[in-house]
Amino acid sequence: MTAEDLQPYQRIVQDVKDQVRLGRLSSNDKLPSTRELAGHYGVAPGTVQRALTDLRAEGIVYSHQGRGSFIRESALDAVADPTSQAIKRLEEKVADLADRLEQLEASHDRNN
Structure with missing residues (x-):
């Protein structure tokens, strides 16, 4: 679906989402007034x-x-595409596994 296929309100929604995704808008940023928009x-x-x-x-x-x-504050999570969300979950799991491995190695070193 192209931008021309969207209703005017949908274009505004998509534009705000894109601005969040690109980092132009971040948590707690104030949007312009209704009249300005x-x-x-x-x-x-x-x-x-x-x-x-x-x-x-x-x-x-x-x-x-x-x-x-x-x-x-949660807007970036709401607009992230599924691939980005999957990557973020994988990164969190890898960090958790790295922490666990570090704890196991420390425990092993103490016991030897």
Whole structure:
């Protein structure tokens, strides 16, 4: 599916996800106001609100009444592609195994 196939609110959702994935937006960063986003994307404020609703539902942003919308700390995990998520899990398992091996070697050294 190309960007042209997406609804305007879906393009905003995808753009925010891409910005998180690329590190341009990180946890607790404040998004521009609805009016600013509407102007940037050339859409109605209601379209931006729909995009923000989807982003909240996906766990990418959180909103505070009167303060705005912000990127969640867990947003990067929410937008990571399955391959990146699998690699991260493997890295965690390798680190755990390395710790266990180190403990076994230390125990073996103490017993010899």
